[in-house]
Amino acid sequence: MKPENNEQLLLQGLARNDKKAVETIYKDHYSVIQSLIINNNGSADDARDIFQEAMIVLYEKARSGSFELHCQLRTYIYSVARRLWLKRLQQSRRFSGEIVNTEEVVHVEEDVEEHVKRDLEFGMMEKAIIGLGEPCKSLLEAFYIQKKNMQEIASNFGYTNAENAKTQKYKCLMRLKKIFFTHYKNGTK
Amino acid sequence: MNESNDIMILDAVERYIRGEMNPDERLHFENLRKTNGEIDQLVVEHTLFLQQMNRFGEWQKFRSTLNEVHTDLTEQGKIDSDRLKGKARVVYLWNKYKRVTAIAASIAGITALSISGLVWSVSPKPDNSKLQDLSRQLQIVKQDQRNQKTVINQLQDQTKMPLDPSILYKSGGSGFLIDGKGLLVTNAHVVRDATNIAVQDRAGVVYNAVVAFADFDKDIAILRIQDNNFKPMGPLPYAISKATTDLAEPVFTLGYPRDEIVYGEGYLSAKTGFDGDTLSCQIAIAANPGNSGGPILNHSGEVVGILSTRETAAEGVVFALQAKHIYKALDELKSKNDTLFQRVKLNSKSSIAGLDRTQQVKKVEDYVFMVKVN
Numbered sequence: 001m002k003p004e005n006n007e008q009l010l011l012q013g014l015a016r017n018d019k020k021a022v023e024t025i026y027k028d029h030y031s032v033i034q035s036l037i038i039n040n041n042g043s044a045d046d047a048r049d050i051f052q053e054a055m056i057v058l059y060e061k062a063r064s065g066s067f068e069l070h071c072q073l074r075t076y077i078y079s080v081a082r083r084l085w086l087k088r089l090q091q092s093r094r095f096s097g098e099i100v101n102t103e104e105v106v107h108v109e110e111d112v113e114e115h116v117k118r119d120l121e122f123g124m125m126e127k128a129i130i131g132l133g134e135p136c137k138s139l140l141e142a143f144y145i146q147k148k149n150m151q152e153i154a155s156n157f158g159y160t161n162a163e164n165a166k167t168q169k170y171k172c173l174m175r176l177k178k179i180f181f182t183h184y185k186n187g188t189k
Numbered sequence: 190m191n192e193s194n195d196i197m198i199l200d201a202v203e204r205y206i207r208g209e210m211n212p213d214e215r216l217h218f219e220n221l222r223k224t225n226g227e228i229d230q231l232v233v234e235h236t237l238f239l240q241q242m243n244r245f246g247e248w249q250k251f252r253s254t255l256n257e258v259h260t261d262l263t264e265q266g267k268i269d270s271d272r273l274k275g276k277a278r279v280v281y282l283w284n285k286y287k288r289v290t291a292i293a294a295s296i297a298g299i300t301a302l303s304i305s306g307l308v309w310s311v312s313p314k315p316d317n318s319k320l321q322d323l324s325r326q327l328q329i330v331k332q333d334q335r336n337q338k339t340v341i342n343q344l345q346d347q348t349k350m351p352l353d354p355s356i357l358y359k360s361g362g363s364g365f366l367i368d369g370k371g372l373l374v375t376n377a378h379v380v381r382d383a384t385n386i387a388v389q390d391r392a393g394v395v396y397n398a399v400v401a402f403a404d405f406d407k408d409i410a411i412l413r414i415q416d417n418n419f420k421p422m423g424p425l426p427y428a429i430s431k432a433t434t435d436l437a438e439p440v441f442t443l444g445y446p447r448d449e450i451v452y453g454e455g456y457l458s459a460k461t462g463f464d465g466d467t468l469s470c471q472i473a474i475a476a477n478p479g480n481s482g483g484p485i486l487n488h489s490g491e492v493v494g495i496l497s498t499r500e501t502a503a504e505g506v507v508f509a510l511q512a513k514h515i516y517k518a519l520d521e522l523k524s525k526n527d528t529l530f531q532r533v534k535l536n537s538k539s540s541i542a543g544l545d546r547t548q549q550v551k552k553v554e555d556y557v558f559m560v561k562v563n
Contacts, residue, residue, distance in 0.1 A: 017251050019258065026258050030268040052255045059251050118248075125245045144239070145246035170196045177238060 007073045015062040025055070029074055032103065033081045040085065040099050050088070054081040057108075057115045071106050078103040083112045128179040136172035143169055198228065202235050358561035363444035363483035364388060364412060365492070366556040367429060367515060368533050369422040371396075371414030374515055375482030375560050376497050377403045380410050388414060388558040391450050395561075401530070402522040407468055408497050409510055409518050410482075412560070426552040427484070428539040430491040430512045433470075436460060440472060442496055443550065444483030445559035452550055453480070455505070462508040463498065469508045470494060476507045482560060485509045490539035490549050 013021025030051055037047040057080045061067040069076060082099055129137050135157060142148045142156065154165035204210050205218050222229045262268045364375030373388060380386055380400050389395045396416035403410040434440070434457045441454040455474025462469030472485060476496055485494035494509030516535060523530050541549045 017247070017254055019254055022254050022258050023262065026255075027262055027267050030262070034269065048259060052252070052259070055255055056248070056251065063247075121241070122245050122248050125241065126249075141246075144242040145249070166196060166200065167192075170192075170199060173199070177234075180238060180241070181234070 007069060010073070011058070011062040011067070011069065014059055015065075017059075022055070025058075025073065025077075026051075029077050032074065032078060036078065036081060036099070036102070037085060041089065042085065046085075046088075050081050050084050051077075053084050053115070053119075056119075057084075057111055060115060060118065061111060071104070075104050075106055076108070079106045079108045080112060083108055087112070087116070125180065128176060131179070132172060132175055135168070136175065139165070139169050140172050140176060198231070199235075202228070202232055203239075205232065206236050206239055358385070358387065358563045360563075361445065361559055361561040362479060362481035363496075364558050364560040365443075365482075365484040366422065366425060366558070367411070367519070367535055369424060370533075371398075371416075371419050371421065372401070372530075372533060373398065373412040373414065373558060373560070374484075374495060374518075375410050375412060376495065376510075377405045377408045377410040378497075379482050379560050380412065380562055381405070383562040385563050386412060387561045388412065389561060390558055391554055394418070398560075402518055402525075404518060404521070407510060407514055407518070409495065409514055411518055411522055422556070424540070425536045425556060426490065426539070426541045426549075427486060427556070428491045428537050429515050429535045430487070430493045431516060431537070432493075432513075433460065433511065434487060434493045438487055438493075440474065440485050440487050440493065441546070441550075442474060442476070442480065442483050442485050443554055443557045444476075444480035444496065445557075446477035446479035448559075450554050450557060451477075451480075455507075457493075458506075462510075466508070468514065469497065469510050472496075472507045472509050473505050474507050475505055479559075480507075483557060484553075485512075486549075486553065488546075490541035490544070490553070 010021050010025055014025065030047075033051040033054065034044065034047040037050055038044070042050070054077050058073075058077065082101070082105060086099060129140065132140070139153065139157060142153050143150070148156070150162040150165050150169070153169075154160075154162045157165060159165040159168065201210075201218060205215065210218060222232060259268075360379070362375055362379035364373040364379070366372065367374050380403065383400065386398045386400065387395050388398045396414045396419045398412045398414045398416070401411045401413040436457055436459070438457045439454065440457060441452065443450055443452055445451065453475050455472055457470055458473040459471035461467055462471055472494070474485075474496075480496050481498075483496045484492045485496055487493050492512050492515075494512050495515070496507060496509050498508045519530070519533065519535065523533070541552050544552070
């Protein structure tokens with residue numbers, strides 16, 4: 001199998017959140033990114049953050065279905081990680097110069113910008129859900145994320161029947177949607 | 190629109206978006222959507238929201254996969270990140286192996302349970318039928334043990350007069366000294382129909398006793414130890430209270446529901462006894478057959494009552510005869526018998542008031558006896 005085909009398969013696995021695929025990519029590319037970060041004023045923790053963020057960018061791209069890798073996986077991950085790290089360094093004003101490239105770099109600015117925006121949205125969503133407190137948090141997660149049905153939820157959460165659980169879920173949902181749409185509208189303006 | 194309506198509409202919208210509606214319902218809903226702008230808006234908005242929730246959920250899942258993979262690869266040494274150290278490593282290993290640990294623990298648990306079950310099944314079972322009866326029926330076997338113990342005691346101390354070994358005591362209760370020279374108080378029902386009475390101290394030494402006074406109405410009896418081996422004991426550590434106890438006052442008791450002295454604690458729950466009986470009071474305490482006749486003491490070491498009966502219908506409800514009746518009983522006894530008891534005076538000052546509970550119990554337990562009757 002040619003390496004490109006192999007990488008295409010890995011991306012398909014990645015889009016399915018397949019642990020084996022994630023492991024393979026992780027294992028093959030982590031050390032390059034780690035040396036990039038550590039050689040440019042970063043710590044091992046920074047390396048982990050940046051690499052995982054680059055993996056998320058790759059995941060989102062792979063999921064979108066329209067993604068075609070025009071370069072090696074290694075080059076793409078390196079380019080994204082480098083871009084992310086530059087942004088981070090600029091934000092923290094630790095560094096304003098250039099990163100010495102040890103690898104080939106491709107143009108990933110749009111991908112990264114898109115990711116940053118999405119990351120912000122998800123971060124907000126996460127905060128909003130945590131901010132709801134219990135039982136809202138678990139109730140909504142069970143229904144909308146774990147996709148459990150109301151009967152199951154009612155018995156798991158100790159509601160006497162699915163109707164009671166539905167009422168509670170409705171109240172929680174209204175709170176979350178209010179927060180969500182406030183942020184959403186502010187975010188898109 | 191009221192809330193239950195809103196909930197119904199949301200439910201419909203969600204089923205519509207998820208494609209869970211049957212064709213008819215779907216058609217109906219789509220018509221509604223066309224005519225009702227509010228509902229149409231809700232569908233659009235909710236679709237957006239659900240999409241976002243979906244992606245958010247997947248994003249979360251992917252991030253947790255990443256973290257798992259990172260930790261695994263680091264632990265396996267396949268990537269050169271800082272290995273987890275100290276506590277974090279313990280947490281990691283615990284999470285990784287908790288299934289194994291849980292299985293091991295449950296196997297250990299099951300093994301332990303089955304062994305104890307096995308032991309239980311071959312060990313003699315307690316006779317549950319006894320539990321409702323407040324004056325304890327002693328088992329023949331236990332009595333045999335007691336007799337053996339008596340024999341051993343005799344061997345240890347040849348000066349002790351042997352009790353008649355042919356006496357088998359059938360029932361029993363508790364009692365406590367009100368005078369160091371050998372006067373005990375117990376319940377009258379404990380010594381009802383008794384031909385022989387013996388009292389046994391904490392060390393297992395048995396003394397013969399006789400009933401000096403019994404009032405079955407009040408359920409109080411005074412026993413006198415008539416045994417040459419009994420050495421008069423010093424002043425009593427506890428006082429006998431004349432006052433009525435206050436509600437909710439914490440109390441404790443010592444007694445012989447089994448062959449070992451047993452401590453229990455509770456509180457005064459009502460100032461009157463069963464059916465408004467003014468002689469007694471109600472106490473919330475765990476009491477078992479054999480506790481009958483035991484002292485109820487308050488925190489300053491005053492005897493406030495004699496544990497007498499238990500309501501069969503309710504757990505933990507016990508009635509105690511108020512301690513002032515000990516004074517009355519003694520007065521009656523004095524009026525009947527001119528010489529023997531004239532000099533007996535009940536202790537009205539507790540010497541263990543300031544002690545902690547453990548110390549109080551240590552002082553008191555030598556003065557509480559098991560009363561055995563046949």
